[in-house]
Amino acid sequence: MGMQQESSHPFEYLSAFAPGLDAAINCHLGLVNVDKLAPEYDTMPSWHRAVDPGVGAITPYQNCSTIAKEFIPAGGELFKHYGDQWFTGRQDIFGLMPLLEDYPRAEQFAIDFNSIAGNTSMDFRRDLYKIVTDFPFESRVTNALPNDVLQVPTIVEEGIRAVYQPLATRKVEDLEANGRCLDYLAPRPSTLPQAGRGAFATQFLAEGTIVAGSPFLVMANGDYFDMFEANWYDKTYPPDISRKTRSQLGLNYCWTHADASLFLCPYGANVNYINHNPEPNIRVQWARAQSMRHNEQWLHQSPTEMLVSSSPGLFLDFIALRDIEEGEEVFIDYGPKWELAWQAHVEYWTTSNYSHSYQSARVYSKANANKPFRSQSEQEVDPYPSYYEFRCLDVAWYYPKQHQNVWMLWNRTRTFGFNCRILEHRTSPEGTFYYKVELQAPQHKDVWGEQWDPSKARAETWYTRDSWFPQHQVVLVDLAYSTDIFLSDAFRHPIAIPDSIFPDAWRGFVA
Numbered sequence: 055m056g057m058q059q060e061s062s063h064p065f066e067y068l069s070a071f072a073p074g075l076d077a078a079i080n081c082h083l084g085l086v087n088v089d090k091l092a093p094e095y096d097t098m099p100s101w102h103r104a105v106d107p108g109v110g111a112i113t114p115y116q117n118c119s120t121i122a123k124e125f126i127p128a129g130g131e132l133f134k135h136y137g138d139q140w141f142t143g144r145q146d147i148f149g150l151m152p153l154l155e156d157y158p159r160a161e162q163f164a165i166d167f168n169s170i171a172g173n174t175s176m177d178f179r180r181d182l183y184k185i186v187t188d189f190p191f192e193s194r195v196t197n198a199l200p201n202d203v204l205q206v207p208t209i210v211e212e213g214i215r216a217v218y219q220p221l222a223t224r225k226v227e228d229l230e231a232n233g234r235c236l237d238y239l240a241p242r243p244s245t246l247p248q249a250g251r252g253a254f255a256t257q258f259l260a261e262g263t264i265v266a267g268s269p270f271l272v273m274a275n276g277d278y279f280d281m282f283e284a285n286w287y288d289k290t291y292p293p294d295i296s297r298k299t300r301s302q303l304g305l306n307y308c309w310t311h312a313d314a315s316l317f318l319c320p321y322g323a324n325v326n327y328i329n330h331n332p333e334p335n336i337r338v339q340w341a342r343a344q345s346m347r348h349n350e351q352w353l354h355q356s357p358t359e360m361l362v363s364s365s366p367g368l369f370l371d372f373i374a375l376r377d378i379e380e381g382e383e384v385f386i387d388y389g390p391k392w393e394l395a396w397q398a399h400v401e402y403w404t405t406s407n408y409s410h411s412y413q414s415a416r417v418y419s420k421a422n423a424n425k426p427f428r429s430q431s432e433q434e435v436d437p438y439p440s441y442y443e444f445r446c447l448d449v450a451w452y453y454p455k456q457h458q459n460v461w462m463l464w465n466r467t468r469t470f471g472f473n474c475r476i477l478e479h480r481t482s483p484e485g486t487f488y489y490k491v492e493l494q495a496p497q498h499k500d501v502w503g504e505q506w507d508p509s510k511a512r513a514e515t516w517y518t519r520d521s522w523f524p525q526h527q528v529v530l531v532d533l534a535y536s537t538d539i540f541l542s543d544a545f546r547h548p549i550a551i552p553d554s555i556f557p558d559a560w561r562g563f564v565a
């Protein structure tokens with residue numbers, strides 16, 4: 055998430071795989087208790103593409119915090135809001151699952167029921183309640199009600215969450231005995247040169263400790279990571295899938311093995327920060343059968359079933375090979391092929407000739423915050439580099455209601471505005487910059503997946519705005535696909551699944 059700015063496709067979000075705690079959190083719309091904050095954009099501040107081989111090889115999307123919105127009892131499962139559509143779009147699987155607003159409605163129903171029937175006999179109350187919950191026409195609200203009328207007083211006194219919370223709470227002793235600690239590791243700048251961030255022990259970890267664990271996204275092959283040349287925005291040409299131009303950054307965070315085309319992408323807390331060292335202090339091993347929902351059977355059969363499964367079933371444990379001190383960086387061995395590829399890359403990078411004068415739009419804007427942006431006419435004399443563009447945040451003005459993709463456009467523009475040009479600037483007595491701008495309204499009528507049609511190319515329609523835009527609504531951004539992570543020669547290499555744990559049943563699998 056948070057990467058919209060990096061893509062120029064008019065309708066599609068660019069989805070970033072943001073590993074960490076949040077990726078493992080389920081959704082229960084009656085018990086939503088956490089929220090995630092947008093990630094921070096944080097490149098390694100001292101790195102520059104003209105010099106540093108690590109540039110573009112690690113994610114700049116960092117610190118995507120998960121925060122508690124409600125009281126969470128010890129042992130309580132964390133739940134976030136996936137959005138109602140996640141359930142309505144899967145009605146064939148979930149049926150009439152209660153949505154976010156159905157729980158308060160059910161709660162109100164229980165309160166009303168109690169005030170009407172609370173003083174009647176238990177038998178009568180039970181029958182009356184059964185009529186409601188077993189009503190032939192199922193509804194999401196009735197599905198949010200507990201089956202047992204004896205729960206109604208709990209709802210009245212403590213709210214409907216109190217009915218569901220016990221079902222979503224495990225005993226702390228049970229978690230301590232069978233769970234995995236999520237905070238034995240934490241990210242910090244790595245001790246290795248050019249490696250970016252690494253994972254560090256937050257406390258002393260004795261030899262044999264399971265320091266982290268991770269489920270995986272499983273892919274049949276690495277095609278998913280391929281990128282092709284295309285011009286989504288102007289639609290002047292479609293992607294040419296015969297010409298792969300580069301690999302997505304996600305490749306560096308995923309695991310594979312020479313004997314199969316499979317790719318496994320871990321998303322357990324902090325495991326994606328573990329760097330490579332040929333002399334590691336951590337090893338990996340599959341979780342014990344049935345523990346952590348690890349499906350041992352999958353290790354003994356062709357990956358076909360695993361690939362079609364809708365729920366994750368692989369779980370890998372990361373185990374201390376020796377005592378690890380608090381504050382020590384932890385490492386796994388990515389394999390000799392990775393090591394050779396990295397060495398070759400470092401050598402190659404000395405020959406790359408990226409300009410020393412390159413500055414990302416973010417770096418430029420920060421360094422020049424005391425000056426207004428240049429207007430169009432000023433830019434004729436003193437242009438900005440071609441890899442910058444202006445975005446103006448102006449949601450209220452243009453809202454093409456007739457458009458079938460309104461919500462997508464709205465979401466997209468809300469986050470990072472419309473293309474815009476600066477016509478004039480002025481400075482208020484308080485020193486705030488104001489801009490007279492021209493905005494380019496989105497004109498797209500087509501949708502993702504439709505037949506390619508160059509005649510639907512983006513219309514160059516510019517609108518002048520009368521009001522002056524304050525500086526926080528005018529942003530200089532990097533042109534999509536121009537930041538370090540899109541450099542076609544940025545380092546890309548997957549991590550090797552150690553041969554010692556790679557199941558024989560998967561060898562030879564190619565898809």
Ligand SMILES: C[S@@+](CC[C@H](N)C(=O)[O-])C[C@H]1O[C@@H](n2cnc3c(N)ncnc32)[C@H](O)[C@@H]1O
Nearest residue numbers: 111112248249250251306307326327328329330
């Ligand atoms: C799974 S990520 C590890 C976390 C990463 N360092 C970060 O900051 O997000 C793998 C990437 O980290 C970097 N890396 C890992 N080990 C390294 C090492 N020993 N030397 C240099 N770079 C390393 C490489 O860019 C590699 O592709």
